[in-house]
Amino acid sequence: xxxxxxxxxxxxxxxxxITCTYLSLMVLLPLATxxxxxxxxxxxxxxxxxxxxxxxxxYRVTFGASFVAALVNTVFGLLxxxxxxxxxxxxxxxxxxxxxxxxxxxxxxxxxxxxTLYAGNGWVGRYLEPLGIKVSYxxxxxxxxxxxxxxxxxVRTVQPVLDDxxxxxxxxxxxxxxxxxxxxxxxxxxxxxxxxxxxxxxxxARAIGEYGSVVFISGNMPMKTEIVPLLIITKxxxxxxxxxxxxxxxxxxxxxxxxxxxxxxxxxxxxxxxx
Amino acid sequence: xxxQVRHLRKAFGDFVALxxxxxxxxxxxxxxxxxxxxxxKTTLLRIIAGLEPADQGTIHFHxxxxxxxxxxxxxxxxxxxxxxxFRHMSVFENVxxxxxxxxxxxxxxxxxxxxxxxxxxxxxxxDVLARRRPSELSGGQRQRVALARALAVKPKVLLLDEPFGxxxxxxxxxxxxxxxxLHEEVHVTSVFVTHDQEEALEVSDRVVIMNEGRVEQSGTxxxxxxxxxxxxxxxxxxxxxxxxxxxxxxxxxxxxxELEAPDWAEAQDQDGVAYVRTYDVELGPTPGGPxxxxxxxxxxxxxxxxxxxELDLLPGGTTVEVHLSRDxxxxxxxxxxxxxxxxxxxxxxxxxxx
Amino acid sequence: xxxxxxxxPATTAPRAxxxxxxxxxxxxxxxxxxxxxxxxxxxxxxxxxxxxxxxxxGVEAYLAAVREPDALSAARLTLLIAGIAVPVNLVFGVxxxxxxxxxxxxxxxxxxxxxxxxxxxxxxxxxxxxxxLFGMHGWFGGWLFDHDIKxxxxxxxxxxxxxxxxxxxxxxxxxxxxxxxxxxxxxAAIVLGAGGWQxxxxxxxPNIRWGLLYGLILCNARAMGEFGAVSVVSGHIxxxxxxxxxxxxxxxxxxxxxxxxxxxxxxxxxxFVTLALKTLVEWQQHRADAERxxxxxxxxxxxx
Numbered sequence: 024x025x026x027x028x029x030x031x032x033x034x035x036x037x038x039x040x041i042t043c044t045y046l047s048l049m050v051l052l053p054l055a056t057x058x059x060x061x062x063x064x065x066x067x068x069x070x071x072x073x074x075x076x077x078x079x080x081x082y083r084v085t086f087g088a089s090f091v092a093a094l095v096n097t098v099f100g101l102l103x104x105x106x107x108x109x110x111x112x113x114x115x116x117x118x119x120x121x122x123x124x125x126x127x128x129x130x131x132x133x134x135x136x137x138x139t140l141y142a143g144n145g146w147v148g149r150y151l152e153p154l155g156i157k158v159s160y161x162x163x164x165x166x167x168x169x170x171x172x173x174x175x176x177x178v179r180t181v182q183p184v185l186d187d188x189x190x191x192x193x194x195x196x197x198x199x200x201x202x203x204x205x206x207x208x209x210x211x212x213x214x215x216x217x218x219x220x221x222x223x224x225x226x227x228a229r230a231i232g233e234y235g236s237v238v239f240i241s242g243n244m245p246m247k248t249e250i251v252p253l254l255i256i257t258k259x260x261x262x263x264x265x266x267x268x269x270x271x272x273x274x275x276x277x278x279x280x281x282x283x284x285x286x287x288x289x290x291x292x293x294x295x296x297x298x
Numbered sequence: 299x300x301x302q303v304r305h306l307r308k309a310f311g312d313f314v315a316l317x318x319x320x321x322x323x324x325x326x327x328x329x330x331x332x333x334x335x336x337x338x339k340t341t342l343l344r345i346i347a348g349l350e351p352a353d354q355g356t357i358h359f360h361x362x363x364x365x366x367x368x369x370x371x372x373x374x375x376x377x378x379x380x381x382x383x384f385r386h387m388s389v390f391e392n393v394x395x396x397x398x399x400x401x402x403x404x405x406x407x408x409x410x411x412x413x414x415x416x417x418x419x420x421x422x423x424x425d426v427l428a429r430r431r432p433s434e435l436s437g438g439q440r441q442r443v444a445l446a447r448a449l450a451v452k453p454k455v456l457l458l459d460e461p462f463g464x465x466x467x468x469x470x471x472x473x474x475x476x477x478x479x480l481h482e483e484v485h486v487t488s489v490f491v492t493h494d495q496e497e498a499l500e501v502s503d504r505v506v507i508m509n510e511g512r513v514e515q516s517g518t519x520x521x522x523x524x525x526x527x528x529x530x531x532x533x534x535x536x537x538x539x540x541x542x543x544x545x546x547x548x549x550x551x552x553x554x555x556e557l558e559a560p561d562w563a564e565a566q567d568q569d570g571v572a573y574v575r576t577y578d579v580e581l582g583p584t585p586g587g588p589x590x591x592x593x594x595x596x597x598x599x600x601x602x603x604x605x606x607x608e609l610d611l612l613p614g615g616t617t618v619e620v621h622l623s624r625d626x627x628x629x630x631x632x633x634x635x636x637x638x639x640x641x642x643x644x645x646x647x648x649x650x651x652x
Numbered sequence: 653x654x655x656x657x658x659x660x661p662a663t664t665a666p667r668a669x670x671x672x673x674x675x676x677x678x679x680x681x682x683x684x685x686x687x688x689x690x691x692x693x694x695x696x697x698x699x700x701x702x703x704x705x706x707x708x709x710g711v712e713a714y715l716a717a718v719r720e721p722d723a724l725s726a727a728r729l730t731l732l733i734a735g736i737a738v739p740v741n742l743v744f745g746v747x748x749x750x751x752x753x754x755x756x757x758x759x760x761x762x763x764x765x766x767x768x769x770x771x772x773x774x775x776x777x778x779x780x781x782x783x784x785l786f787g788m789h790g791w792f793g794g795w796l797f798d799h800d801i802k803x804x805x806x807x808x809x810x811x812x813x814x815x816x817x818x819x820x821x822x823x824x825x826x827x828x829x830x831x832x833x834x835x836x837x838x839x840a841a842i843v844l845g846a847g848g849w850q851x852x853x854x855x856x857x858p859n860i861r862w863g864l865l866y867g868l869i870l871c872n873a874r875a876m877g878e879f880g881a882v883s884v885v886s887g888h889i890x891x892x893x894x895x896x897x898x899x900x901x902x903x904x905x906x907x908x909x910x911x912x913x914x915x916x917x918x919x920x921x922x923x924f925v926t927l928a929l930k931t932l933v934e935w936q937q938h939r940a941d942a943e944r945x946x947x948x949x950x951x952x953x954x955x956x
Contacts, residue, residue: 032838033848038751045744046766049816053781054769056791060784099690106687110680118688120931124695126870127923127930129877130775131897132916135904136698139705139913146701147693171694190673191382194349195444197369197673198376199396199451206673209399213386232774234880235897239904252776256884259780264789271777278772286765349673369673 057275060268072269077245078254082273084241085251088162089230092169097223100177101215107178108185122179125172130235137168138240160242165250168236173226180222184215217292221285228281231274299360299454299487300325301346306355308341315341316352317511323504325360328481328488330498333508334534339491340459342508346489347457348372359454372455375448375486379460381440383432389443390415390428396451418446421480438469445477449484458490462497470494474501495535499523507531529571529648537576539618542650545570550647554611555591559647569650576621578644581607583631586641593618595636600627607632609640702920705913717903717911718918725892726899726915729807733882733895734875737815741871745822746864750852753830754838767823770816779813779884805887810895813881818871825867826860833859862937869933873926877919 061069072078106112107119125133141148141158148158158164188211196206234252241248251274258267301323308316316338323329331339344350346357348369356365364372384392393415397406406414419425422442432440441461448456461477462470478501481488492498498505499519507514507522507530514534515527526532533540543552548563550556550572557572559565580586596617597608605627607620618640622632631638675683707714717723748767752760770778784790786803796803803809837859841851857864879897886893894902896919903912 031842032754032835032851033842034852035751035755038747039755039757041744041747042751042763045747045819046763049744049812049819050766050769053785053816054773056781056784057777099687102683103687103691106684109674110684112684112688118691120927121691121695123927123930124699124923127873127877127926129879129897129900129919129923131879131900132702132877132919132923133698134879135900135912135916136702139909140698140701146697171698174694189380189382191378191380192384194369194673195376195378195382195447196384196395196399198347198349198372198374199399199447200370200373201395201399202370203673203675203679205399209395210384228772232777234774234776234883252774252880255776255780259783259884262789264784264787267780268784271774271780274774274777275772278774279769282765282768282772286768 054275057268057272060265061272064265064269068265069269072266073273077249078270080246081249081251081254081270084162084165084248085231088165088169088250089227089233092166092173092230093223093227095166095170096173096177096226097219100174100222100226101181101219103174104178104181104185108182123175125175130172130233131239133171133236134168134239137164137171137236141167141240159240160244160248162248164240164242165237165248168240169230169233172233172236173230176225176229177219177222180225181215181218184218188214217288221288221292224281224285224288228278228285232278301455301487301489302356302358302361303342303346304356304358306342306345306357307353308338308345308350309353314511316345319355319508319511319513321506321513321516323487323489325487326485327503328478328490328501329504329506330502331489331491331506331508332493332495332498332534333514334493336510337508338511339493339508343457343459343489343491346455347374347376349376373451373453375451375453375456377441377444377448377456377458377461379463381432381437381444381464383440383443383447385432388429388431389419389424389435392432392443393418393447393450395447414450415446418450421449421483422446436469437465438473441465441473445480449486453486456486456488458488460491460493462494463492470497477501499535507534509534526646529573532573532646532648537619537621539574539576541572541574541616543570543572544568545647545649550645552616554614554616555589557589557591557642557645557647558587559645562647565649571648571650573646573648574618574642575644576619577604577623578642579618579620580626580641580643581609581620581622581632581638582641583638585639589642589645591640593638593640595632595634595638598632598634600629605632609638611640612637699920702913702917705909706917708913709910713910714914714917717908717914720911722894723896723899723915726894726896727918729810729893730876730895730897732807733811733814734872736811737818737875738868738872740815741819741822742868744819745826745867745871748823749826749830749860750856752827753833754835764827767820767827769820770818771820771824775817775878775880776884778817779881782809782813782816782885804885806893809885810882810893813885814875814878817878817881818875821871821874822864822867825863825870829860829863830856862933862940866930866933866937869926869929873923876922 064072103122107115107122138159139145141151141164143149143152143157143159145159151158156163158167192210193206196210197203201209232252234250237250238253241250241253243249243253251270255267255270258264258270301321303319303321303323306316306319308314319338319342321342331342333339341350345352348364348367352365356363358364359372384395387395394411397411397414400406416425416428419428422445424439424442424446427435427439432443435443445461462473465473474497490502499522502519504517505519505522506516509530515522515531517525522531523535526535532538541550541552541557543550543557545559545562545565545568547565548559550559550562550570552572557574559570559572562568562570592612593609594612595607595609597606599606603624605622605624607622609618609620610616611618620640674680748763751757752763783804785792786796786809787793788797788804790804803812837855838851841855846854876895877897878895879901882895883898883901886895886898896915900912900916900919903909903915
């Protein structure tokens with residue numbers, strides 16, 4: 024393990040200096056503006072802005088759609104991770120690499136592609152429309168877009184855990200008389216649950232801030248499909264800096280809380296494994 | 299419940315793990331499958347359990363064909379080398395697992411389960427740790443939980459895969475004794491795999507020695523040790539010296555000298571190998587018998603109840619190892635550089651395969 | 653709190669689950685089919701659509717859209733921004749990883765959390781904070797206006813926003829990697845008389861090269877593809893303050909769908925290259941890891 028070897032290895036001062044300077048200027052200072060500007064508002068003003076019906080509606084859309092999307096990703100992400108880890112099929116390696124596509128693809132590209140796909144005359148939309156399911160310009164469309172960008176988070180978080188599962192534990196369960204479904208529910212799932220939770224949190228955190236992939240398919244109708252990021256932009260364009268900041272502050276607080284939760288989850292998971 | 303294995307064959311790709319293996323395990327006995335790595339013993343165990351399908355051959359439990367029966371129906375208890383305990387469950391829940399997953403119709407009530415589980419935990423002396431998680435237990439304790447868990451479903455057969463392999467020497471010895479006592483109390487037909495000959499010979503009623511996918515010999519510990527059937531068994535059990543030579547009319551010429559081989563009285567100029575156990579040798583200042591060989595002492599290690607003497611035969615320099623008990627050790631003669639005469643008291647000669 | 657190892661290398665070979673204790677073949681086939689259909693619907697379909705739409709007016713229209721002056725200047729701007737953001741974050745990432753991984757000091761966990769912050773911030777908010785700082789009504793807005801310096805609605809603002817957004821990528825890859833590698837090799841080099849920079853170049857760099865490359869690839873992909881943050885700080889001025897993603901948006905909003913998708917297809921190809929490079933680097937990292945553990949004697953390997 025490492026000793027406190029500041030004196031032996033050089034470069035501590037320089038590296039720490041660069042790091043702290045950079046963080047202060049690039050990260051802390053800009054973020055501080057949000058808090059500073061919000062402090063300018065009186066509590067009443069802040070509360071009034073944040074509880075404005077249009078703002079509340081946008082929170083509902085953003086958090087609601089993100090939650091559903093993260094949920095869908097948790098279920099299907101587990102399935103995809105399972106199939107990739109446990110089964111063999113032609114093209115498995117290619118599929119595995121493709122799972123990272125939402126990470127690599129610019130969000131605007133995803134946005135216009137999904138919008139076109141699910142529009143009334145789109146490749147998928149044309150089958151759903153007659154069934155009465157409208158995807159583009161609805162809340163469902165927002166969710167679909169968020170499913171796209173959140174998928175890799177769950178799959179990549181769950182894959183290593185599935186990979187590490189001891190075969191013997193499942194064999195033990197089988198030798199004790201458990202059916203395959205029982206083994207999965209009682210033995211495998213509890214072991215994977217922490218990773219699933221972390222994946223869900225990561226997908227959710229990403230989804231609530233997402234802009235590019237959503238803004239095209241949502242139609243941005245206030246009170247109906249307006250997402251919080253777009254609302255912030257609208258306020259900025261109207262030079263309502265204070266309003267934009269207030270709305271953003273709520274988002275920041277939620278994001279930071281999620282970051283904290285995710286870190287704690289991972290820390291707890293590491294402790295359980297190390298014991 | 300007895301086990302009958304007939305003509306089992308199993309290959310993994312090009313590697314033949316089991317080559318026509320047949321075996322009988324009488325009901326209620328504790329049998330050891332002993333052999334080096336790669337001998338096929340674990341594969342055999344797993345096939346009996348149903349964790350691995352055989353390519354050819356049959357398995358019968360007490361006369362009933364179980365060859366294609368899925369593992370969960372075989373009513374076998376399996377104990378893994380690395381315990382395979384359910385990490386997210388407590389000790390109690392681990393042991394209760396097999397009872398809790400039974401179909402509704404045959405599932406015991408929670409009270410009955412609690413009684414069974416606590417009874418088993420008392421048997422393995424872990425009842426006070428019932429609420430602990432596996433991560434809080436030592437290796438030896440974990441293995442006892444694994445055993446209790448396997449016994450909870452009242453298996454007809456208990457299979458153990460190198461159950462003490464992951465534990466240190468002292469714990470291993472303790473658990474060995476404990477397993478023997480447990481078997482005497484519970485009397486389930488048990489088969490365990492080990493590469494540790496001391497373990498196999500000490501604990502079991504019967505030893506099956508395997509090598510390269512085949513059964514070399516099957517018998518009581520005394521039988522396999524005193525009357526090894528093949529060169530492999532002879533060499534595998536106990537420490538032994540090997541001499542290559544030519545067999546002719548009841549004697550083996552190993553170069554520096556000759557050894558008596560009364561079993562081979564009619565042999566005519568055959569290639570052979572003579573085995574002499576390290577303690578089946580007398581060392582004296584004068585020739586002792588018809589099979590005496592002259593040698594010079596190279597090394598003496600005199601600690602503990604057994605003295606190890608390393609010698610080089612004259613002429614030729616073939617190294618021989620001899621183990622002498624304290625009372626037979628003579629510091630005057632058995633000293634580095636001293637010349638002695640080696641007289642084997644027991645020699646076993648096998649013809650070399652063509 | 654240690655930095656989350658954000659993306660893990662893809663798994664290599666599937667576990668050999670024996671027939672005896674696995675799912676029945678029918679179940680396996682069904683599950684595989686469902687997973688593949690889901691992936692096809694979610695990932696494949698949009699991809700195919702991009703190229704289909706891009707070529708819907710023919711190859712010539714496609715090439716024209718891609719070679720159009722505004723598109724080219726958007727491409728240039730994208731490259732410029734990435735060309736600044738990535739090296740800056742490389743220096744930052746390496747510095748941060750060096751002081752965090754090789755030294756002990758108070759506040760280390762706080763530092764790690766701060767490094768993670770930009771990840772937790774929505775892209776739009778990331779752009780907004782720079783508008784708050786440098787915009788017309790921002791803190792420095794007045795001063796900048798007086799000196800006729802344009803940051804917001806200009807390239808500098810876009811560079812800043814992109815740099816902010818992509819700052820954690822390289823640091824997050826390097827920190828756990830360098831922590832895992834420890835300080836022994838560097839200490840050995842110092843004892844043998846190597847200087848600080850030499851030690852870094854000859855000892856540390858070879859060990860971290862795959863992680864570094866991985867971080868660079870991710871950082872670059874994000875820098876080139878960033879949309880939300882850049883959209884906020886850009887003036888959306890064609891030919892001047894548009895990156896490729898913004899150009900895609902403009903074309904789409906003008907109903908020039910084929911052209912929009914044409915430019916989008918270029919970005920998609922870039923994404924493919926990113927994925928391919930990423931996979932390559934992961935394989936190399938995996939091989940390097942395997943080689944390292946082979947050199948370690950078994951007893952130590954268990955203890956490690």
